[in-house]
Amino acid sequence: MNYFPNTGRYSKMQYRRCGNSGIKLPLISLGLWHNFGEIDDLENCRKILQTAFDNGITHFDLANNYGPPPGAAEETFGKIFKNNFKKVRDELIISTKAGYTMWDGPYGDFGSKKYLVASLDQSLKRMGLDYVDIFYHHRPDPDTPLEETMSALDLMVKQGKTLYIGISNYKATDAKKAIKILKELGTPCLIHQARYSMFDRWVEEELLDVLGKEKVGCITFSSLAQGLLTNKYLNGIPKNSRAGRNLKNGAITGAQITEEVIKKVKSLNDLAKKRDQSLAQMALAWILKDDRITSVILGASKPAQITDAINAIKNGNFSKEELDKIEAILKK
Numbered sequence: 001m002n003y004f005p006n007t008g009r010y011s012k013m014q015y016r017r018c019g020n021s022g023i024k025l026p027l028i029s030l031g032l033w034h035n036f037g038e039i040d041d042l043e044n045c046r047k048i049l050q051t052a053f054d055n056g057i058t059h060f061d062l063a064n065n066y067g068p069p070p071g072a073a074e075e076t077f078g079k080i081f082k083n084n085f086k087k088v089r090d091e092l093i094i095s096t097k098a099g100y101t102m103w104d105g106p107y108g109d110f111g112s113k114k115y116l117v118a119s120l121d122q123s124l125k126r127m128g129l130d131y132v133d134i135f136y137h138h139r140p141d142p143d144t145p146l147e148e149t150m151s152a153l154d155l156m157v158k159q160g161k162t163l164y165i166g167i168s169n170y171k172a173t174d175a176k177k178a179i180k181i182l183k184e185l186g187t188p189c190l191i192h193q194a195r196y197s198m199f200d201r202w203v204e205e206e207l208l209d210v211l212g213k214e215k216v217g218c219i220t221f222s223s224l225a226q227g228l229l230t231n232k233y234l235n236g237i238p239k240n241s242r243a244g245r246n247l248k249n250g251a252i253t254g255a256q257i258t259e260e261v262i263k264k265v266k267s268l269n270d271l272a273k274k275r276d277q278s279l280a281q282m283a284l285a286w287i288l289k290d291d292r293i294t295s296v297i298l299g300a301s302k303p304a305q306i307t308d309a310i311n312a313i314k315n316g317n318f319s320k321e322e323l324d325k326i327e328a329i330l331k332k
């Protein structure tokens with residue numbers, strides 16, 4: 001099955017520099033947390049990845065535990081990469097992570113050097129890659145000294161197994177400490193991966209200021225609140241939606257889709273219509289209006305969601321009235 005990427009792909013996307021590094025990322029990246037497990041259709045996965053790349057999405061985000069079962073998303077990606085993307089490897093930024101439970105015993109979780117080094121080796125095998133572009137520590141470890149975790153990341157760069165390193169889900173204080181240690185080790189922190197959406201704004205308190213000041217990139221996830229900030233749940237919970245599929249491991253559940261939330265989503269949807277955007281587009285544009293955000297990682301269960309979402313970059317301007325209206329809806 002030959003895949004010939006769209007030759008016009010780079011004119012469809014905009015790219016933003018990640019902190020003060022040499023790397024630019026697409027405003028919209030693609031994440032493989034859901035929809036790439038053993039339960040998912042391989043052909044659909046292939047189409048999603050091809051649609052993304054054909055639209056200038058050069059960055060695919062994975063983690064050791066994405067599936068289900070854990071490891072399956074990297075395996076799926078590896079299968080598709082081999083036959084479709086190997087020839088364009090140098091046009092791709094591929095990331096993976098470790099930090100959540102991966103195997104039994106004391107060495108398969110959190111942030112020891114033992115776990116992180118072994119996990120990256122396993123990820124490379126599953127994906128059929130010689131190296132990843134970004135390796136993240138996926139979540140802070142309350143027990144392992146930060147120095148040990150950061151020196152493991154530094155080691156991976158020195159070994160050539162990853163080009164850049166990042167941290168994810170670190171609060172501002174820990175992020176500041178990690179960034180400092182990495183600077184001293186001579187391996188700067190490229191990027192922080194954090195949850196950020198209209199419904200979850202913790203990064204605005206301090207983290208974005210820290211990253212802006214330190215010139216570290218920020219890439220956001222669940223910026224559509226796992227599909228809630230789209231028109232999907234306006235009239236109930238579709239069976240084939242993430243909430244309707246009753247998935248585990250942090251996936252949105254029906255219980256989170258309350259009447260109160262849907263009232264807000266409806267008002268946001270009306271505002272998006274006035275802006276000639278889908279709600280998904282407006283929710284992504286709202287994140288990207290802050291230039292400290294390098295990229296938003298989108299999740300997609302079908303190719304059409306990508307072609308819809310990328311139109312977010314066509315209208316990234318918000319008037320004061322629109323911003324005030326969004327604040328008023330969110331506060332209600």
Ligand code: NDP
Binds near residue numbers: 221224241242
């Ligand atoms: P989103 O908030 O983008 O949710 C994705 C879901 O939204 C899709 O599966 C789909 O739902 C729905 N959707 C997407 N586009 C549209 C559209 N245009 N119209 C209607 N519905 C749409 O992000 P995720 O929560 O999936 O996270 C994205 C990525 O971020 C992950 O894949 C992962 O790479 C990363 N991540 C990182 C974490 C970390 O700890 N570092 C944690 C979580 C995610 P449906 O399936 O119902 O069709």
